[in-house]
Amino acid sequence: MLQTLSIRDFVIVDTLNLDFEQGFTVLTGETGAGKSILIDALSLAIGARGEGGVIRAGCEKAEISASFYIAKLDELKAWMQENEIPNDDNQLLCRRVIYADGRSRAFINGQPATIQQLRDVGEFLVDIYSQNAHHSLLKLATQREIFDSYCNLTELAQQTAAQFKHWQTLHQRRLEMEQNASKYADELAELRDKVRELKQLGFAAEEWESLQQEHSRLANGASLLSGCEQCRELLAEADISALRQLSTAQSKLQSLRDYDAGLDEALSTLDSAIIQIEETDRFINRYLQRAELDPERLAEVESRIQSIHGIARKYRVRPEELSELLTAWQARMAELEDVATDGA
Numbered sequence: 130m131l132q133t134l135s136i137r138d139f140v141i142v143d144t145l146n147l148d149f150e151q152g153f154t155v156l157t158g159e160t161g162a163g164k165s166i167l168i169d170a171l172s173l174a175i176g177a178r179g180e181g182g183v184i185r186a187g188c189e190k191a192e193i194s195a196s197f198y199i200a201k202l203d204e205l206k207a208w209m210q211e212n213e214i215p216n217d218d219n220q221l222l223c224r225r226v227i228y229a230d231g232r233s234r235a236f237i238n239g240q241p242a243t244i245q246q247l248r249d250v251g252e253f254l255v256d257i258y259s260q261n262a263h264h265s266l267l268k269l270a271t272q273r274e275i276f277d278s279y280c281n282l283t284e285l286a287q288q289t290a291a292q293f294k295h296w297q298t299l300h301q302r303r304l305e306m307e308q309n310a311s312k313y314a315d316e317l318a319e320l321r322d323k324v325r326e327l328k329q330l331g332f333a334a335e336e337w338e339s340l341q342q343e344h345s346r347l348a349n350g351a352s353l354l355s356g357c358e359q360c361r362e363l364l365a366e367a368d369i370s371a372l373r374q375l376s377t378a379q380s381k382l383q384s385l386r387d388y389d390a391g392l393d394e395a396l397s398t399l400d401s402a403i404i405q406i407e408e409t410d411r412f413i414n415r416y417l418q419r420a421e422l423d424p425e426r427l428a429e430v431e432s433r434i435q436s437i438h439g440i441a442r443k444y445r446v447r448p449e450e451l452s453e454l455l456t457a458w459q460a461r462m463a464e465l466e467d468v469a470t471d472g473a
Contacts, residue, residue, distance in 0.1 A: 130149075130197060131149050131171075131196075131197055131255070132149055132198055133146065133148050133149065133195070134170065134171060134174075135192075135194040135195075136166075136191075136192075136193050137193075138184060138188040139166065139170055140169075140191075142163070142170075143185065147167070169183075171193075171195055171255065171257070174195040174223045174224070174225050174247070175255055176249075176251050179227040180227075180231055184228075188229070189228065189229055190228045190229065191227045192224070192225070196221065197220070197222075197254050198219060198220065198221075199216075199220070199221045202253055202254075204253060205254070208249065208250070208253070209237075214237050214240055214242070215238050215240065217238055221254075222236075222237070224237075313465050317462065317465040320461060320462045320465070321462065324455065324462060327458070330436065330437065330440055332440075332448075334452040334453075337437065337449045338449075340430060344431065344434060347426060347427040347430060348427060350421075353420060357413050357417050358417065361410060361417075364413070365406070365410040372410070376403065382399060437451070
């Protein structure tokens with residue numbers, strides 16, 4: 130339903146704002162009163178061809194806006210969604226700006242649009258009849274819509290159209306299957322070989338990160354052992370280790386505290402530091418007891434990594450993407466197997 134029509138600097142109109150109520154509206158007036166100007170302005174708002182000659186004398190541009198209430202126009206709302214045009218509370222605003230040099234700009238709900246998009250929107254909104262004009266009532270599609278609406282068959286017609294579209298999709302799929310049966314069979318055989326190869330690899334997505342971490346630990350085993358031994362020396366074993374130095378400082382502070390209790394906080398912090406160093410030393414000691422050089426396991430891990438890398442290079446993906454690739458191939462296999470079953 131047309132709600133408002135706003136015109137500015139169009140032909141002889143300076144500024145005009147019209148509000149329309151629900152129901153039947155008639156514009157009357159003598160010949161030359163300007164009725165056709167309103168119709169022409171509305172036509173431009175929904176995509177009619179415009180020229181610079183429609184600009185009011187002395188002005189640079191003309192602006193026309195028409196707003197519509199579209200709550201019941203489901204097809205139009207579907208078109209808007211398809212064209213990524215926002216639906217503002219079932220309100221649609223078509224705006225057209227025409228410049229004196231003939232240039233033109235269009236907007237739908239404030240979003241820049243093409244003139245063709247305005248025309249497409251206008252097909253859902255307005256029928257403008259004039260002498261000898263082509264009426265939409267003469268279109269078979271319009272007649273069918275009116276008949277369906279009168280018989281309360283609109284919903285059934287939409288369901289039938291959806292089922293027919295689904296049938297067309299299945300029919301096209303069957304034609305493609307018949308035309309490409311040999312091609313699909315070759316693709317299916319190739320996919321089966323590829324899937325078999327990846328399954329034999331037995332790769333899981335979480336395995337790759339685990340392998341990388343294990344390889345780093347095994348390959349640097351000697352450095353880890355020697356480094357941890359050095360840390361133990363620095364922390365607790367050497368004559369001038371951190372623990373010995375802190376213990377000396379602790380004894381000194383305890384004796385000084387007898388003169389000033391204000392040193393309690395420093396002494397408490399030092400006590401905590403000593404405890405943490407002792408815990409760190411014990412942790413490193415336990416780590417050293419468990420750690421060992423394992424060249425055989427290192428060789429196994431490196432062999433596994435090389436196998437995974439080889440398959441990944443073969444199919445031009447990253448190693449961590451192999452699981453996704455297998456899933457995609459299996460889905461395609463299932464699709465082709467369904468096609469083969471349907472064909473049989």
